[in-house]
Amino acid sequence: MTAGDVAVVGVGSTPYYRRGGSAPQSIVDLAGQAILAACEDAGLAVTDIDGFAYYSMAGAGYGQAMDTAVFMETLGIPEVTFSATLTSGGGGSAGSVGLARAAIVSGDANVVVSVMALQQDRGRLGEVFALVPPDPLSSFLKPAGLSGPGHLMSVLTRRHMHDYGTRREAFAEVALSQRANALNRPDAIMRKPLTEDDYWNARMIADPLCLYDFCLETEGAVAVITTSADRAKDLRQKPVPVVAAVHGGHRDWGRAFSWYGMPRETFASSGHAAIAEHLYGRAGVTAEDIDVALLYDHFSPMVVMQLEDYGFCKKGEGGPFVESGAVRYKGGSIPVNTHGGQLSEAYIIGMTHIKEGVEQMRGTAINQVADAELALVTGGPAHLPVSGLILGQAS
Amino acid sequence: MSAALATSLPAEIVQITTDAYTEPFWLAAKEDRLVAPKCADCGTFRLPPTPFCPECRSKAVDWTELSGRAEVFSYSVVHGFPGLPDITLVAAVLDLPDAPGARLIGNIVDVDPAVVHIGMPVTVQFSTISDGWKVPQFRPLD
Secondary structure (H helix, E strand, C coil), rough: CCCEEEEEEEEEECCCCEECCCCCCCHHHHHHHHHHHHHHHHCCHHHHHEEECCCCHHHHHHCEEECHHHHHHHCEEEEEEEEECCCCCCCCHHHHHHHHHHHHHHCCCCEEEEEECCCCCCCCCCCCCCCHCCCCHHCHHHHHHCHHHHHHHHHHHHHHHHHHHCHHHHHHHHHHHHHHHEEECCCCCCCCCCCHHHHHHCCCCEEEEEEHEEEEEEEEEEEEEEHHHHHHHHHHHHCCCEEEEEEECCCCCCCCCCCCCCHHHHHHCCCHHHHHHHHHHHHHHHHHHHCEEEECCCCCCHHHHHHHHHCCCCCCCCHHHCCCCCCCCCCCCCCCCCHHHHHCCCCCCHHHHHHHHHHHCCCCCCCCCCCEEEEECCCCCCCCCCCEEECCCCC | CCCCEECCCHHHHCCCCCCCCCCHHHHHCCCCCCEEEEECCCCCECHHHCCCCCCCCCEEEEEEEECCCEEEEEEEEEEEEECCEEEEEEEEEEECCCCCHHHHEEEEEECCCCCCCCCEEEEEEECCCCCHHHEEEEECCC
């Protein structure tokens, strides 16, 4: 059991921008603003930071990267004793807090920041697989013309619909419910209601997925600061305990939709079943104990499949579960993506979910779930590692 | 509505790269032959080709020639590709009955996307891409 030996003590972000809107600021500028905002939130000086725990290979999207020495140079951070990243991509977002915990519990560092910054002016993430030349493994994938992550995941979605009778109505409900959550948020990119007509008249991008099943193409940065439970006691905010954090995954999922070799049941999934098992085991809780779920929503069907993998409903029943209204902030049994998520608030490769989880546990969220005691935060269903995080109520 | 027939990307924009483990697959494709690596010790097929058998760690491979028949495991109907907004592609994940456990990803071509379905039997054909290589594509089995 992880048991809250570390806590999240600060979160910060830049404004969110539509694609191209954050220029002429650079990735370093955006990330630096988020780090400084997180320090201010925590009541820490930026010079207190002694560790960096990244994910996605410290990449900032696919075309750019972040670098600890560059941050030290421009922010005046005197010394670090930990600088590491989880491998692969957005699957590690929630797990970056677990990497920070590893640094703190081992005694390697005391104040660890996880950060993601994203700009898409050099290339759209939605076209990334068409832009990057093939390597020997991806040469078995790329000629078919699946040019972006959503195109790749549409193939998994089709199989889920075939195996379980899942309907597009469920994906529509994910998109509509999350848009409803974004409407009252000053920072959200999408603040106009999404209607059933909008959804059903939208163009198909990779059938069975339409425009509104795809997340936004946005820019900005979010940073999260983790420290020991002991150190956290004296800071500005009530600390939000890290109840459990897990990253990794099973070989049956592996490279996922870059591979497509998954056994049938795993193929039509989010690849998170192994993460859920370890996460609940370490936390000593079950899905029934979770009060709010911040599920990585790069594509709406992956919300449905994560609800299954995390045990909010049985395998194959995610469609009817969502269609019943269960994920609604108002009236749902498990409010999902109360911040509007990546479909409607902003896409910063998973970091907005951690920020919302922290705010829910502080009791300060804009769409606060009353008396919420446990928040589940997940990293993106993708090439391993994928990850999950359970945060506890601030105290 | 009359649907556009599914096609494939223009040859000149499709590239592959090879290494020592994958090159036999592509050299066979150049000769219009579909092959898959089968572990010479335990008989497990794997695709893409990788250095070790994941079941027994053997590095010994029998390159086995396949019939070319396949079955649609899942697929997407893709509308547009960067620079080609009007293209329609059926990108399919295919089970290979004579290489159980191994799958290929390829286009199903010259077909109305509306008739494609999971479980549909298809057969291979080869299409030339950049640098003289060929990729496997599939068409419905009559």
